[in-house]
Amino acid sequence: MLDAAAPGQIVPVDSEHSAIAQCLRAGTADEVDRLVLTASGGPFRGWTRAALDDVTPEQAGHHPTWSMGPMITLNSATLVNKALEVIEAHLLFGVDYDRIDVTVHPQSIVHSMVTFVDGATVAKASPPSMKLPIALALGWPDRVPGSSRPCDFSTASAWTFEPVDDEVFPAIDLAREAGRGGGSLTAVYNAANEAAAQGFFSGAIRFPRIVEIIGEVLAEADEWRAAPGTVEEVLAADQWARDHAARLVKAYADGVNQ
Numbered sequence: 001m002l003d004a005a006a007p008g009q010i011v012p013v014d015s016e017h018s019a020i021a022q023c024l025r026a027g028t029a030d031e032v033d034r035l036v037l038t039a040s041g042g043p044f045r046g047w048t049r050a051a052l053d054d055v056t057p058e059q060a061g062h063h064p065t066w067s068m069g070p071m072i073t074l075n076s077a078t079l080v081n082k083a084l085e086v087i088e089a090h091l092l093f094g095v096d097y098d099r100i101d102v103t104v105h106p107q108s109i110v111h112s113m114v115t116f117v118d119g120a121t122v123a124k125a126s127p128p129s130m131k132l133p134i135a136l137a138l139g140w141p142d143r144v145p146g147s148s149r150p151c152d153f154s155t156a157s158a159w160t161f162e163p164v165d166d167e168v169f170p171a172i173d174l175a176r177e178a179g180r181g182g183g184s185l186t187a188v189y190n191a192a193n194e195a196a197a198q199g200f201f202s203g204a205i206r207f208p209r210i211v212e213i214i215g216e217v218l219a220e221a222d223e224w225r226a227a228p229g230t231v232e233e234v235l236a237a238d239q240w241a242r243d244h245a246a247r248l249v250k251a252y253a254d255g256v257n258q
């Protein structure tokens with residue numbers, strides 16, 4: 001898709017990538033040091049790995065700051081949403097995985113940031129609403145007046161940032177590995193997640209198994225490391241990963257390591 005698009009033809013709508021696109025206006029491509037994606041941390045921020053074993057689909061369906069559909073809400077809870085956003089940021093902005101960070105910002109007001117080579121970090125802030133990024137994408141590169149209410153600095157508020165707990169939430173590390181691996185591995189990651197998520201929604205597997213299954217599918221995915229020549233090859237990788245993840249879901253549901 002990136003190869004087929006004309007320069008500037010793809011305008012991001014997702015709040016994080018919209019924020020990065022806005023921050024990037026503050027400098028040249030050569031002046032970019034790091035991209036910093038913000039994550040709410042989801043409903044289970046601060047939980048232990050053991051506590052996640054008993055999470056229900058209903059609990060995973062309650063996002064702390066955004067009202068979204070069931071799949072992206074579950075992906076936010078596993079941090080797979082942020083993992084996919086890291087992959088997307090790499091593809092959209094051409095920045096190496098080593099230079100894309102994630103920070104947990106539970107208030108979801110700073111939607112992402114760019115750090116430049118002189119040490120300046122430019123952040124994009126607005127109350128959590130998709131109206132602004134959608135309006136900006138429609139009007140791009142012009143801003144649409146009144147598309148969202150701005151931050152209110154007349155009352156006290158605190159914006160906090162903390163590191164991701166990669167031990168409890170390994171989804172982002174796995175995505176970086178898949179991205180660095182190249183080929184169709186990121187498609188494998190996405191498809192394995194979708195199949196494992198269905199397993200969780202149906203009650204076949206526990207919550208932490210979703211990301212464990214992604215890791216297990218990726219560990220067997222060496223045949224998909226080659227750069228795909230056609231869309232059909234990507235779809236074949238997608239189907240292979242869905243089938244493999246579904247087999248793992250069934251094995252867990254049948255009692256192995258559940």
Ligand SMILES: NC(=O)C1=CN([C@@H]2O[C@H](COP(=O)(O)OP(=O)(O)OC[C@H]3O[C@@H](n4cnc5c(N)ncnc54)[C@H](OP(=O)(O)O)[C@@H]3O)[C@@H](O)[C@H]2O)C=CC1
Nearest residue numbers: 013014015016066067068069070071072073075081129130
């Ligand atoms: N909601 C938000 O604030 C944000 C959403 N996004 C992204 O936007 C997308 C939509 O999210 P959201 O609106 O929250 O999700 P919803 O679950 O509310 O909506 C998803 C829609 O996609 C349709 N759909 C799902 N699978 C297929 C398919 N195979 N073929 C055709 N239609 C399909 C569903 O149809 P049906 O109802 O019939 O199943 C549904 O109408 C996601 O990719 C999400 O990551 C990104 C940033 C923010």
Ligand SMILES: CC(=O)[C@@H](O)[C@H](O)COP(=O)(O)O
Nearest residue numbers: 014015039040041042076081
């Ligand atoms: C609204 C939006 O753009 C989502 O991507 C949202 O940011 C997801 O929240 P998490 O940060 O919890 O993944």
